[in-house]
Amino acid sequence: MNPINHVAIIMDGNGRWGIKHKKSRNLGHRAGLNTVERIIKSTIKKKIKHLTLYAFSTENWKRPQNEIKFLFKLLDSFIDQKINEFNKNNIKLKIIGNINVFNKKLKKKLLKSEKLTKNNNRLQVNLALNYGSKSELINAFKILNKNKLIINIKNIEKNLYTSNIPDPDILIRTGSTNRLSNFLLWQLAYSEIFFEKKLWPDFKEGDYNKIIKKFRKTKRNYGNI
Numbered sequence: 001m002n003p004i005n006h007v008a009i010i011m012d013g014n015g016r017w018g019i020k021h022k023k024s025r026n027l028g029h030r031a032g033l034n035t036v037e038r039i040i041k042s043t044i045k046k047k048i049k050h051l052t053l054y055a056f057s058t059e060n061w062k063r064p065q066n067e068i069k070f071l072f073k074l075l076d077s078f079i080d081q082k083i084n085e086f087n088k089n090n091i092k093l094k095i096i097g098n099i100n101v102f103n104k105k106l107k108k109k110l111l112k113s114e115k116l117t118k119n120n121n122r123l124q125v126n127l128a129l130n131y132g133s134k135s136e137l138i139n140a141f142k143i144l145n146k147n148k149l150i151i152n153i154k155n156i157e158k159n160l161y162t163s164n165i166p167d168p169d170i171l172i173r174t175g176s177t178n179r180l181s182n183f184l185l186w187q188l189a190y191s192e193i194f195f196e197k198k199l200w201p202d203f204k205e206g207d208y209n210k211i212i213k214k215f216r217k218t219k220r221n222y223g224n225i
Contacts, residue, residue, distance in 0.1 A: 002215060004212065008184055011054060013200045029074055032201050035201055035203050038205055054131065057183070086113075092117045095126075098139075099129055133184055133185035173193070173196065
């Protein structure tokens with residue numbers, strides 16, 4: 001039975017779900033938050049310590065401005081409504097990605113939320129915001145170069161956004177799209193990848209359980225036989 005320390009999820013399909021059900025991509029994003037809450041609760045039940053959610057990529061800036069504004073409004077509201085609940089339930093929030101480009105109010109709120117929950121240890125939710133794996137790697141190499149450090153695996157990993165976070169055992173991508181979309185390219189080197197046909201708002205605890213069950217029976221060789 002394979003142990004699970006870290007699950008990463010590409011939460012794909014919100015917009016398509018919104019168009020299909022409500023004729024609005026934005027309402028699909030709102031519906032996706034219900035799934036986020038379900039999966040966080042389920043992850044706690046399974047005693048998995050790390051959950052990484054791909055919320056906004058460096059490529060998502062190409063989307064229409066009204067959709068981007070709505071996404072950040074949702075994020076702002078989610079933090080306001082849930083961060084005290086996170087703290088009460090011993091959940092740590094960690095932001096991965098470059099949030100320096102966000103407005104000062106949102107950046108301050110995110111940093112404050114990290115600080116408030118930093119000592120919690122029941123579950124760590126890593127929220128990938130303005131995250132792109134290529135940018136992350138370039139940033140790490142710049143730090144190594146600036147500090148004249150040897151380029152090796154240990155030093156690279158120490159300077160990624162995910163420093164001190166174990167690599168994902170499982171990557172789940174919903175939405176019937178079979179690609180990684182610039183997400184955790186370094187960290188996913190030996191992760192088991194599960195592509196799920198359901199759109200993110202339709203992804204249920206039962207679907208999560210099936211993937212976990214399948215993973216636990218998977219033989220993991222890490223290059224061995």
